[in-house]
Each structure stands twice: as structure tokens, then as C-alpha cells.
Amino acid sequence: MTRQLTVKDAVxxxxxxxxRNDPSVFLIGxxxxxxxxxxxxxxxxxxxxxxxxxxxxxxxxxxxxxxxxSLLAETGFVGACIGATFAGMRPIAEIMYSDxxxxxxxxxxxxxxxxxxxxxxxxxxxxxxxxxxxxxxxAGSEHSQMLISIYSHIPGIKVIAPSNAYDAKGLLIAAIRxxxxxxxxxxxxxxxxxxxxxxxxxxxxxxxxxxxxxxxDITIVGVQKMVLTALDAADELAxxxxxxxxxxxxxxxxxxINLICESVAKTGHLLVVDESHPRCSIATDxxxxxxxxxxxxxxxxxxxxxxxxxxxPFSPPLEDHYIPSIDNVIEYVTKMLKGEKIAERR
Amino acid sequence: xxxxEMLDNWKLMSLIxxxxxxxxxxAKTDDAVGYLHTSIGQEASSVxxxxxxxxxxxxxxxxxxxxxxxxxxxDLYKMVAELLGKSTGYCxxxxxxxxxADQDINFIGSxxxxxxxxxxxTGAAWGSKMKGTDQIALCFFGEGAIHQGAFHEGLEFxxxxxAPVLFVCENNLYAESTSSKYHLLHESTxxxxxxxxxxxxxxxxxxxxxxEAAAKECIDWIRKNKKPAxxxxxxxxxSGQYEGDTETYKSAEEVEYWKxxxxxxxxxxxxxxxxxxxxxxxxxxxxxxxELIVNAFAKASKDPFPTVEDMxxxxxxxxxxxx
Numbered sequence: 079m080t081r082q083l084t085v086k087d088a089v090x091x092x093x094x095x096x097x098r099n100d101p102s103v104f105l106i107g108x109x110x111x112x113x114x115x116x117x118x119x120x121x122x123x124x125x126x127x128x129x130x131x132x133x134x135x136x137x138x139x140x141x142x143x144x145x146x147x148s149l150l151a152e153t154g155f156v157g158a159c160i161g162a163t164f165a166g167m168r169p170i171a172e173i174m175y176s177d178x179x180x181x182x183x184x185x186x187x188x189x190x191x192x193x194x195x196x197x198x199x200x201x202x203x204x205x206x207x208x209x210x211x212x213x214x215x216x217a218g219s220e221h222s223q224m225l226i227s228i229y230s231h232i233p234g235i236k237v238i239a240p241s242n243a244y245d246a247k248g249l250l251i252a253a254i255r256x257x258x259x260x261x262x263x264x265x266x267x268x269x270x271x272x273x274x275x276x277x278x279x280x281x282x283x284x285x286x287x288x289x290x291x292x293x294x295d296i297t298i299v300g301v302q303k304m305v306l307t308a309l310d311a312a313d314e315l316a317x318x319x320x321x322x323x324x325x326x327x328x329x330x331x332x333x334x335i336n337l338i339c340e341s342v343a344k345t346g347h348l349l350v351v352d353e354s355h356p357r358c359s360i361a362t363d364x365x366x367x368x369x370x371x372x373x374x375x376x377x378x379x380x381x382x383x384x385x386x387x388x389x390x391p392f393s394p395p396l397e398d399h400y401i402p403s404i405d406n407v408i409e410y411v412t413k414m415l416k417g418e419k420i421a422e423r424r
Numbered sequence: 425x426x427x428x429e430m431l432d433n434w435k436l437m438s439l440i441x442x443x444x445x446x447x448x449x450x451a452k453t454d455d456a457v458g459y460l461h462t463s464i465g466q467e468a469s470s471v472x473x474x475x476x477x478x479x480x481x482x483x484x485x486x487x488x489x490x491x492x493x494x495x496x497x498x499d500l501y502k503m504v505a506e507l508l509g510k511s512t513g514y515c516x517x518x519x520x521x522x523x524x525a526d527q528d529i530n531f532i533g534s535x536x537x538x539x540x541x542x543x544x545x546t547g548a549a550w551g552s553k554m555k556g557t558d559q560i561a562l563c564f565f566g567e568g569a570i571h572q573g574a575f576h577e578g579l580e581f582x583x584x585x586x587a588p589v590l591f592v593c594e595n596n597l598y599a600e601s602t603s604s605k606y607h608l609l610h611e612s613t614x615x616x617x618x619x620x621x622x623x624x625x626x627x628x629x630x631x632x633x634x635x636e637a638a639a640k641e642c643i644d645w646i647r648k649n650k651k652p653a654x655x656x657x658x659x660x661x662x663s664g665q666y667e668g669d670t671e672t673y674k675s676a677e678e679v680e681y682w683k684x685x686x687x688x689x690x691x692x693x694x695x696x697x698x699x700x701x702x703x704x705x706x707x708x709x710x711x712x713x714x715e716l717i718v719n720a721f722a723k724a725s726k727d728p729f730p731t732v733e734d735m736x737x738x739x740x741x742x743x744x745x746x747x
Binding site for chain 2: 102104143146149151153154155156157158159160161162163164165166167181184185188189193194195196197198199200201202233234236256257258
């Protein structure tokens with residue numbers, strides 16, 4: 079009997095196993111336990127487990143000394159986590175929403191990412207920053223961003239954005255054991271998605287992409303939740319006789335560009351689907367790398383299908399319009415294979 | 425304190441002075457590379473505080489770090505090699521003058537971003553406490569850093585989570601070219617930290633003995649109470665923000681006043697009050713120190729630059745890893 083787990087529970091299990099495995103691992107973030115300061119009330123300890131309950135029940139096992147409710151001050155606690163690595167600790171810092179990274183960005187951009195390099199490769203910063211990403215939650219412009227291309231732009235940090243529970247658990251354990259700073263993105267619309275997840279510890283190597291669906295007619299690269307959108311579209315396309323290959327890069331720095339180029343060598347067509355804004359994005363990055371390295375494999379132009387050059391809107395019909403849909407993917411793929419012009423999405 | 429100890433302190437202050445005087449002259453030559461920030465005039469503050477650290481304590485500094493590095497006993501040759509971008513430098517030449525550090529002796533780093541090291545030093549002290557050691561952290565910054573969010577967040581974190589860290593604000597009266605009379609909202613940076621309820625001392629940073637006493641008091645208190653403390657060390661940079669700064673924003677009277685309060689001069693006077701027979705030694709110290717620095721430059725200037733492979737290997741922990 080195979081065990082099904084949600085992404086949320088897989089993340090929780092990965093943290094729990096690593097905290098059991100290594101006493102220097104600890105978790106800090108805003109309300110990662112919840113209820114701090116009111117432990118005299120029965121419902122205070124473990125009141126939240128983060129806004130999505132992802133880290134629920136960790137404080138009851140490990141105590142407030144290792145599951146620490148931070149102050150609402152990301153520069154302070156992310157910077158302190160960087161410092162704690164020098165003392166031999168392995169912090170997991172939670173930035174409640176990807177959008178809040180701005181308030182700690184100097185510590186990530188200039189310190190976590192660069193300390194090793196600036197000091198000639200003598201030190202390493204084994205820090206994991208977990209953060210919640212993505213649109214589709216009716217959360218408005220400041221609680222819905224991906225920002226994955228901003229993270230991936232910076233040398234010295236690794237960037238992971240898993241699309242299912244199995245990958246989330248294996249990659250998070252790998253991230254916690256990694257000697258480099260890692261940004262681990264958890265998509266809020268994927269938290270309740272289930273998949274088969276083994277008990278016990280396992281790791282997935284950082285920098286290895288995964289073919290989620292084998293196909294021969296076109297390569298579709300999906301970014302995090304867009305992997306699911308691409309897979310749903312591929313099922314519909316199969317009914318029209320189009321056999322799409324869906325690739326999940328899983329990690330964006332390092333990026334398994336070879337896997338994508340090999341797939342394009344087979345299919346001759348590439349569509350990259352990413353819900354982030356279109357400019358300077360992971361979609362344009364992958365499109366550019368494939369054009370640079372595998373142009374001769376292409377039978378037609380590379381296309382990108384992305385969110386829009388607008389902040390993520392709140393109004394539900396507009397937010398639904400902002401996010402690339404299954405229908406968008408189907409339209410792009412069918413027109414690409416027919417060599418038809420695709421109107422710019424706006 | 426014995427006269428010998430006092431002379432050792434002066435000798436170390438003089439070594440910093442000679443280092444930066446040499447750097448100042450070197451900066452005018454065609455061989456100089458990059459931004460160079462000297463600490464001329466701030467020597468008493470650096471030596472008086474760093475001397476009180478234990479060998480395994482943590483330390484962070486800023487781009488104005490030469491005085492902290494020399495005071496912590498760093499190898500002059502490896503410091504110079506770093507200033508020249510050579511592979512034999514403390515950071516294999518990848519850091520430069522703004523990033524002198526030696527993690528082998530827990531000198532974590534010198535941050536080029538104002539206030540950047542404040543949360544990091546806090547975290548090292550906090551992490552050591554979690555690990556169960558009694559190491560403390562010493563964190564240097566200038567008074568311009570007081571305005572940064574990282575200062576307020578780092579200080580608050582240290583107080584809230586009881587990190588044993590000594591914050592030292594070396595108030596040299598200028599944030600770059602901007603006078604503290606303009607940029608500070610309070611008479612002193614103590615005004616900013618008082619509301620936090622942190623133990624705080626203001627000290628004349630050009631009076632070596634006063635600095636030493638304040639640092640001793642704070643460090644003993646931190647080790648005993650396992651909580652942070654703050655020192656404002658009032659000093660003056662007798663050179664500019666960086667080498668090449670024309671310093672037209674300083675008045676001649678002000679510069680003359682601070683030259684009369686040169687920490688090396690005043691500490692020398694103090695030593696001679698205790699023992700007037702040692703007067704002939706000072707010139708010899710300066711000469712010997714100058715020689716050490718000339719030799720360090722001569723040796724380091726012959727060294728090779730780092731390779732492209734050195735550069736790539738330093739980005740990620742894995743050798744040769746690329747994005």
C-alpha cells in the first residue's frame with residue numbers, strides 16, 4: 079500500500095526528520111510555531127505552524143528553543159541565521175511569503191550569497207530559506223509573487239521550486255544538508271496536492287530536472303505549479319494526437335539545461351510555461367539558453383507563456399486571467415505545431 | 425598595568441598607523457588598485473577593545489577594517505596581499521581591502537555594506553549560545569550605520585534572543601562626507617539605543633585607557649549576563665572617507681583640534697608620565713613597524729594573482745560548481 083502525502087505534509091516531514099537527524103538544525107520564522115508569549119493558555123503552543131500550518135506539531139516535538147517564532151523583522155533573523163552558521167548551526171529560516179524577501183534582501187544578496195566568494199572560498203553558509211510563492215490564492219499583489227528569476231540571478235545561492243510532494247521532501251532534505259545557501263520555494267496552491275511519498279529520509283540531487291511526461295512532438299517546460307498546468311494540457315493534447323513531453327526543472331540554480339536541450343533535440347519544439355512576469359524571467363532565460371545551445375534542433379520558434387507585465391491582481395477574474403491556463407497551453411501548442419501566429423497575451 | 429604592557433599597546437597602535445600611512449602613500453601610486461579606507465586616528469579605539477577579546481571570540485568589521493585586522497594580530501603580508509588582489513591574500517584576492525577577515529581565528533568578515541555585519545555578528549553569538557559555548561561576538565560599525573534597518577533589527581534581535589555580542593559604534597563624526605551634526609537625531613548614538621534598554625557606555629575613543637576600561641567592563645558584563653551591550657567610541661578619522669577624498673568638507677580648525685588629540689600622542693604622553701626613561705623607544709618602534717610594512721608590500725607585490733579556476737571554485741561549496 080503506497081502512502082499518499084500532501085506537499086504541506088511532505089515539507090513538514092522533511093524538516094522533522096532532519097531536526098531529529100541533526101541537533102544543529104533549527105527552524106525560525108514568523109509564527110512558525112505561533113502563540114509565543116501566551117504559553118499559559120492551552121491553545122497557544124503550536125497555534126499556527128505558519129499561516130498554512132506547514133510547520134504544525136514541530137514545536138511540540140522540538141520545543142520553542144528549536145522552533146522559534148521570530149520578530150517581524152526579516153533582516154534581523156535572516157542575518158542572524160547567516161551568523162549562526164559560523165557557529166556550526168544549520169538554520170532553516172522561513173520567510174512567510176516570497177514577497178517579503180525585500181525586507182531581508184541585502185542579507186541574502188550581499189552576505190548569504192557572497193560571503194563564501196568574498197572570503198576566497200574559505201567559508202560555507204549552510205542556510206535554507208523557505209518561502210511561500212505563487213498566485214491564485216486571491217492574496218493580492220504583495221502576497222502572490224514568484225520572484226524566482228531574481229533569486230536565480232544571484233551567484234552563490236541555489237534555488238529550488240518543487241511541483242509535487244515527493245520532490246518537495248527529497249529536495250528539502252537535500253537543501254538542509256547542502257553547504258550552500260538555498261532558497262526553497264513552496265507554492266501555496268500546491269500545498270494540498272497529494273502524491274506518493276516514501277517514509278524515512280531520501281534526497282533528490284539539486285540540479286537534476288525530471289521528465290514528468292514522456293512525449294515526442296513538443297517539449298513543455300513548466301515552472302513549479304505550471305508543471306501541473308502543462309500536464310493537464312498534455313492530457314487534452316493527447317486526445318488531438320499531440321504527444322507532449324513535460325519537463326520539471328525542479329531546481330533553477332543550478333538548472334538542468336542539458337535535460338531540456340536533449341528533449342528539444344528529440345521534439346524540435348519548446349514552450350516554457352511560467353506564471354512569473356514575462357520580462358527577465360526564468361522563461362526567457364530557458365528560451366535564451368536553448369536558442370544559444372540548441373538552435374539547430376528547433377523546427378519552429380521557441381515560445382514562452384507567462385504571467386503578465388502587471389502586478390498580480392486581486393480581482394478574481396483578473397487573477398485567473400493573469401495566470402497561464404490549461405487552455406492557453408493547448409492554444410500555444412496547437413498553433414506552434416501548425417506554424418500559426420500566436421497573438422500576444424495581454 | 426606595567427610599562428611594558430603599555431609600550432606593547434602603543435607599538436600595536438603604531439603598527440596600525442604605519443600600515444595606513446603606507447597605504448595612504450601607496451594609494452597615490454600607479455600600483456594602487458580599488459577602494460582603500462584608512463583608519464588613521466582611530467587606533468586607540470580598535471586596540472583598546474580588541475585586546476579584551478578571548479582567542480575564540482567572533483568579530484566582524486566594515487570596509488574601514490585595517491585597524492581591526494592589525495589589532496587582531498593578522499599577518500601583515502597576507503593583509504597586504506589581499507589589498508593587492510593576490511592569491512596569497514586572506515581572501516585569495518577575491519575580497520580586497522574592504523573585506524579583510526580571517527575565519528581561522530573567528531574574524532568572520534568585514535562587510536562592505538553599511539550595518540551588514542550587525543545581524544551576522546549577532547547570529548554568531550546567538551549560534552554559539554545554542555551550541556553551548558561561551559564565546560561572544562564583537563561587532564564594529566560607524567555612526568552612519570545607526571540609520572540602517574539592519575542596525576535596529578540586529579540590535580533588537582540580540583536583546584530579544586539574548587545574544588552575547590558587544591556592539592561598538594566608532595563614531596568618527598562623519599558618515600562619508602556628512603557631518604554627524606547633520607545626520608544624527610540625537611547628541612550621541614546612545615540616544616538611539618537607550619530606548620532598547622541595552623547596557624550602553626559612551627567613551628572617549630582617543631583615550632586608550634578609557635577605551636580599555638569600558639571594553640573590559642562591557643565584555644565582563646556580557647560574559648556574566650549572556651546579553652548584548654553597546655559602546656559608543658568617540659573618535660575622528662584623520663584621513664578622508666577613502667583615499668582620494670579631498671576632504672574639503674572639514675574645517676582646518678577641526679582637523680587641528682583632532683590632531684592635537686591624536687591617540688598615539690596622548691598615550692605616549694601617558695606612558696612617559698609613568699616612566700620617562702623609555703622616551704627613546706618610540707622612534708625605534710615606528711621605524712621597526714615601518715620596516716615590517718615595507719617588507720610585507722615588497723613580498724606580496726611579487727605574488728601571483730588568483731586564477732580563473734580559483735574564482736569559479738569560490739562561488740559554491742562544490743569544487744567547480746556552476747549555475
